[in-house]
Every structure is written in structure tokens, then in C-alpha cells.
Amino acid sequence: MIGVDWGTTSFRAFRMARDGTIRDRRSGPRGILNVPDNRFADTLREEIGPWLATGEDHVLLSGMIGSRQGWAEAAYLHCPAAVSDLAASLLRIPEIARQVLIVPGVDDHHAHMPDVMRGEEVQIFGGLLWLGARGGTFVLPGTHSKWAHVDDGRIRSFRTYMTGEIYAACRKGTILGRLMTEDGGDPEAFAVGVRDGSRSGGPGALLHRLFGVRTAGLFGRLEPAGLADYLSGLLIGAEISEAGNGGEGTVWLIGAEALTARYQAAARELGIDARAVEPDSIARGYAAIARSAGLIEAA
Amino acid sequence: MIGVDWGTTSFRAFRMARDGTIRDRRSGPRGILNVPDNRFADTLREEIGPWLATGEDHVLLSGMIGSRQGWAEAAYLHCPAAVSDLAASLLRIPEIARQVLIVPGVDDHHAHMPDVMRGEEVQIFGGLLWLGARGGTFVLPGTHSKWAHVDDGRIRSFRTYMTGEIYAACRKGTILGRLMTEDGGDPEAFAVGVRDGSRSGGPGALLHRLFGVRTAGLFGRLEPAGLADYLSGLLIGAEISEAGNGGEGTVWLIGAEALTARYQAAARELGIDARAVEPDSIARGYAAIARSAGLIEAA
Numbered sequence: 001m002i003g004v005d006w007g008t009t010s011f012r013a014f015r016m017a018r019d020g021t022i023r024d025r026r027s028g029p030r031g032i033l034n035v036p037d038n039r040f041a042d043t044l045r046e047e048i049g050p051w052l053a054t055g056e057d058h059v060l061l062s063g064m065i066g067s068r069q070g071w072a073e074a075a076y077l078h079c080p081a082a083v084s085d086l087a088a089s090l091l092r093i094p095e096i097a098r099q100v101l102i103v104p105g106v107d108d109h110h111a112h113m114p115d116v117m118r119g120e121e122v123q124i125f126g127g128l129l130w131l132g133a134r135g136g137t138f139v140l141p142g143t144h145s146k147w148a149h150v151d152d153g154r155i156r157s158f159r160t161y162m163t164g165e166i167y168a169a170c171r172k173g174t175i176l177g178r179l180m181t182e183d184g185g186d187p188e189a190f191a192v193g194v195r196d197g198s199r200s201g202g203p204g205a206l207l208h209r210l211f212g213v214r215t216a217g218l219f220g221r222l223e224p225a226g227l228a229d230y231l232s233g234l235l236i237g238a239e240i241s242e243a244g245n246g247g248e249g250t251v252w253l254i255g256a257e258a259l260t261a262r263y264q265a266a267a268r269e270l271g272i273d274a275r276a277v278e279p280d281s282i283a284r285g286y287a288a289i290a291r292s293a294g295l296i297e298a299a
Numbered sequence: 300m301i302g303v304d305w306g307t308t309s310f311r312a313f314r315m316a317r318d319g320t321i322r323d324r325r326s327g328p329r330g331i332l333n334v335p336d337n338r339f340a341d342t343l344r345e346e347i348g349p350w351l352a353t354g355e356d357h358v359l360l361s362g363m364i365g366s367r368q369g370w371a372e373a374a375y376l377h378c379p380a381a382v383s384d385l386a387a388s389l390l391r392i393p394e395i396a397r398q399v400l401i402v403p404g405v406d407d408h409h410a411h412m413p414d415v416m417r418g419e420e421v422q423i424f425g426g427l428l429w430l431g432a433r434g435g436t437f438v439l440p441g442t443h444s445k446w447a448h449v450d451d452g453r454i455r456s457f458r459t460y461m462t463g464e465i466y467a468a469c470r471k472g473t474i475l476g477r478l479m480t481e482d483g484g485d486p487e488a489f490a491v492g493v494r495d496g497s498r499s500g501g502p503g504a505l506l507h508r509l510f511g512v513r514t515a516g517l518f519g520r521l522e523p524a525g526l527a528d529y530l531s532g533l534l535i536g537a538e539i540s541e542a543g544n545g546g547e548g549t550v551w552l553i554g555a556e557a558l559t560a561r562y563q564a565a566a567r568e569l570g571i572d573a574r575a576v577e578p579d580s581i582a583r584g585y586a587a588i589a590r591s592a593g594l595i596e597a598a
Binding site for chain 1: 518
């Protein structure tokens with residue numbers, strides 16, 4: 001079978017055995033924003049045509065491909081959501097002879113503000129299976145960081161933090177970016193940022209601390225070369241101290257190596273035990289959904 | 300005498316009587332970033348040449364003109380700072396026959412992170428004189444909002460919040476901006492934002508709440524036309540609830556009318572009494588500094 005993590009700006013496909021063992025993979029920049037005229041069927045054939053030609057019947061798609069801007073809109077499932085809930089709500093793409101199915105996203109209406117994910121749910125269940133666990137706290141750092149609490153095999157609740165996107169917007173669109181030379185490689189400036197970002201304060205304290213990036217440069221508290229890492233630490237420190245369980249239990253990181261290493265370093269600074277999940281465990285998530293939906297037999 | 304509020308992107312000049320009564324004024328876009336090749340002397344002559352020709356001798360400049368990127372760098376004075384401290388530290392521009400003097404900025408090293416202002420100190424003292432008071436809390440909303448505490452005629456402490464610049468960066472550089480149609484005129488969406496922004500939480504909560512702007516649109520909690528005002532309210536609500544004295548005493552707003560009205564509405568929503576200072580009270584600040592420096596006689 002085949003699983004495709006089809007996001008806004010990227011396309012990652014996995015061809016795998018029934019147990020989720022990866023046999024082949026490919027990835028590229030053809031996220032939904034980079035598919036002209038909604039030519040999703042053609043794009044899929046162009047990307048994984050050779051796999052389909054050899055007889056793989058079932059294709060699961062997850063991510064923004066199931067959003068209003070994607071191929072077809074798959075309604076969000078509400079928390080708590082298990083693998084079997086996702087499997088029971090797969091959305092069939094009718095225009096395609098193959099069994100191409102979209103995995104729905106998940107929403108959380110328990111919190112004061114509703115929250116949503118698309119694609120991360122498969123990564124979380126993949127991580128859970130890799131761990132061999134029924135629960136845990138999973139973090140998917142990035143443009144929109146997700147913190148999800150799983151127990152008894154269900155995503156109970158989760159929250160999104162716009163950490164990565166605010167970092168990018170500060171670099172590109174504010175005076176802070178103009179003070180920065182280049183992306184760091186200054187772990188000490190990052191650590192100072194994490195500590196400053198995690199200090200107690202209210203939500204508005206972040207608006208004040210961001211100005212501190214400027215004064216840290218102005219008064220020589222940090223070298224210009226360290227300011228980008230300091231800003232990154234300030235935001236990630238604020239995120240982790242807000243979301244991080246007060247340091248209870250292990251936090252499982254799912255993501256690209258450089259970014260998970262950065263979150264791991266920040267968590268360590270705050271006394272939180274954070275460990276990385278195997279990077280491609282998402283494949284286990286696709287296999288589990290396919291098994292639960294009866295698309296493939298149990299391994 | 301003449302006072303010039305010479306900022307990064309704007310130039311505001313006042314010609315005034317000894318008591319600070321404004322006789323004439325002009326303003327334009329020739330902030331220090333818009334003066335090519337550091338031609339500050341020429342720019343000043345071009346802007347207020349006719350006033351100088353009629354015999355005004357003393358020109359006080361405040362704002363970013365006194366920064367490292369300006370005409371000449373005037374070192375920051377430390378808090379607490381009074382009018383007499385500013386008057387004692389005026390920086391003479393030597394290349395000019397006229398008495399052109401730069402008012403130094405003020406810094407605050409009491410807080411964990413150092414903070415700075417340039418130009419706002421004159422506005423604050425102007426507001427204080429307009430009030431006829433010796434103390435109070437003054438707020439200068441904007442790109443970099445300043446909250447200053449004054450007592451016994453001295454700026455004791457202050458903090459900067461990057462509220463306006465983060466709003467602009469979110470609109471220009473994040474997914475939130477792409478969801479927004481235009482600047483609002485939706486006071487109810489603004490009020491909802493203020494209430495959400497002021498809810499209890501840590502510094503990282505803001506990173507989560509910003510994502511709530513997206514879901515508020517996604518689930519129809521707000522109309523697309525209200526999202527810009529909601530975002531503005533979220534940030535201003537976070538700022539005021541962090542900085543706003545816990546609602547004790549009156550907060551005095553100094554700034555352009557539309558912006559002070561927005562802060563006043565937000566403060567009202569949070570049970571804080573906020574009132575606007577007369578917009579051009581900065582002129583009284585220049586006059587007080589000039590009197591204290593012996594440049595002009597007491598009125």
C-alpha cells in the first residue's frame with residue numbers, strides 16, 4: 001500500500017508493507033499550493049505512477065490535501081479520535097478508479113478556542129505504534145507546532161502554537177530581522193533565549209520580550225550573530241514552558257532532525273525530558289489505518 | 300523656539316512660544332530613513348528654513364535623530380530621569396551655527412531586559428505638564444508601544460511592547476494575513492479579541508491564541524471581515540492586561556487619535572480607565588526642557 005503526506009508546500013510518499021515497513025519513498029515540493037489548476041490526479045500519477053503500475057491498490061492521503069483548498073474536503077473528526085475513527089471516516093475520491101482515500105483531520109473543541117490538525121494525526125499514531133505505547137505527549141514542531149495528548153489510543157486534546165511562522169515573520173517583517181546577520185549556530189544565545197522566554201509572565205509579556213531582542217543587541221548583551229538564535233530560543237522557550245506538562249513525563253518529538261534537536265535542547269534547558277520518535281514512523285500510521293479499514297489484512 | 304520630533308519615518312516640527320503654545324507646525328515623511336546620505340542639516344533647512352529666517356535661535360531635536368543611525372548619537376540617560384536631566388545632557392550639533400541640540404533618549408536597566416526610548420520622553424513630559432501633574436502612567440501606543448511610570452516629575456520605569464509591529468508582520472507575513480479581507484471597522488470583533496487576548500495564561504499562550512485567529516475564521520466564529528480587528532484586539536488586549544497596572548488609576552494615552560481611541564476602547568473592555576492627552580502636548584515638553592537648560596526665560 002501507499003501513504004502520502006500531502007501538505008501545503010511538500011509531498012512525501014511511502015510505499016510500504018502491511019506492517020508499515022517502508023519499501024520505497026519519494027518526496028518533493030509539489031504541495032497543494034504548487035499544483036496548478038487543482039490537477040491533483042495528474043500530479044499523483046506523475047509522482048507515484050511506477051508504484052501504481054506494479055499493482056499497489058490502496059492509497060491513503062493525509063494533510064492539507066483534505067482541506068477546502070485541497071482535492072476534496074474531508075470533515076474534521078472531533079477529539080477524542082482513535083485510529084479506528086479515522087479508518088471509519090476515510091473519504092473516497094470518486095473520479096479515480098484506484099482506491100484513493102483521504103484521511104480526515106481532527107479538531108479539538110474542548111479548549112476555549114477550537115483547534116485543528118491535518119496530517120499530524122497520522123504522524124502521532126505512527127509515533128505511538130513505533131513506541132509500542134497507548135498514550136503520551138507528542139510534539140510536532142514547525143511552522144505551526146502541535147502538542148497532542150494521547151491516552152488509551154486516542155488523541156484526547158491538542159494545541160497549536162504559531163512559533164515557526166512568528167519567527168519567520170519577525171525575521172522578514174520587523175526591525176528584529178534587520179538586526180540579524182544570519183541563522184545562528186550559537187547554542188549559548190539560543191539557551192539564553194529559552195531561559196528568557198520561559199520566565200513567568202502573562203501572554204502580553206511575549207510582546208515585551210521580543211523588543212528585548214533589539215536591546216540585547218543594542219547593549220552588547222549578545223553578538224549580532226547570536227540574535228537569530230536568541231529570538232528562536234525566546235519563542236520556543238515560551239511555547240515549551242506553556243505547553244510542556246510542567247515537566248511531567250517524557251515528551252515525544254516528531255519531525256525533521258535539525259528541528260527536533262533544537263526542541264530537545266530547549267526542553268533540556270527547562271528540565272523537560274524530550275526524545276525524538278523515529279522520523280518515518282508516519283508509515284506505521286498509514287498501515288494501521290489501512291488495517292483498521294479492512295483495506296489490507298493484519299500483518 | 301522650535302522643537303522637532305524626528306523619527307524613523309516621520310518629521311514633525313513645532314514653532315512655539317516660551318510657554319509651549321504652538322504658533323506654527325509642519326509634518327512630513329522625511330524621517331531619518333528617508334534622508335539620503337545623512338543630509339540632515341540640509342533637510343532641516345529645507346523643512347523649517349522660513350522659521351529659522353525669522354530669527355528662531357533654538358532648535359531641540361528628539362527621536363531617532365539622536366540614535367546611532369541618526370545625525371549624532373546622544374547617549375541614553377538612565378531612569379529615573381527628569382526634565383532637568385534631559386536639559387543637562389543636550390547634545391550640541393557642532394557643524395551648525397544655530398543652536399541645534401539633540402535631546403537624549405532614556406533607558407531602563409531595572410527590568411530583567413534593558414529597555415529604551417527616544418522621543419517618547421519629551422511626549423511624556425509634555426503630557427505631564429498638560430495634566431498639571433507630577434506623576435501618572437503614560438502609554439504611547441504604536442509600532443513599539445511604551446508604558447511609562449512617572450512620579451515626582453521623573454520617568455521611573457518603562458516597558459516597550461512590539462504590538463503594532465507584530466500586528467503588521469502577522470498581516471504581511473503569515474497565513475493570518477491571507478485570511479483577512481481588509482482593515483476592519485468591526486468593533487465587536489475587536490472587543491472579542493481584547494477579551495480573548497487578556498485571558499490568563501503564560502507568555503507562550505499568545506503563540507497559541509494567534510492560531511485561534513485562523514480557527515475563528517474556519518469555524519465561522521467570526522466573519523472574514525472581522526478577523527483583522529480580532530487580531531488587533533488579541534494583541535492589544537494581551538498588552539494592556541500585561542502592562543495595565545491591574546486597573547489601578549488612570550492610564551494616559553499619548554498618540555494619534557484613531558490609535559488612542561482603539562486603546563481606550565480596549566482598556567474600557569478590561570475595566571481600566573484610559574484617557575487621551577492633548578495630541579500636541581509634546582510642544583510643552585520642548586519648552587520645559589529649553590527653560591530648564593536656560594535657552595529661554597521662564598514664561
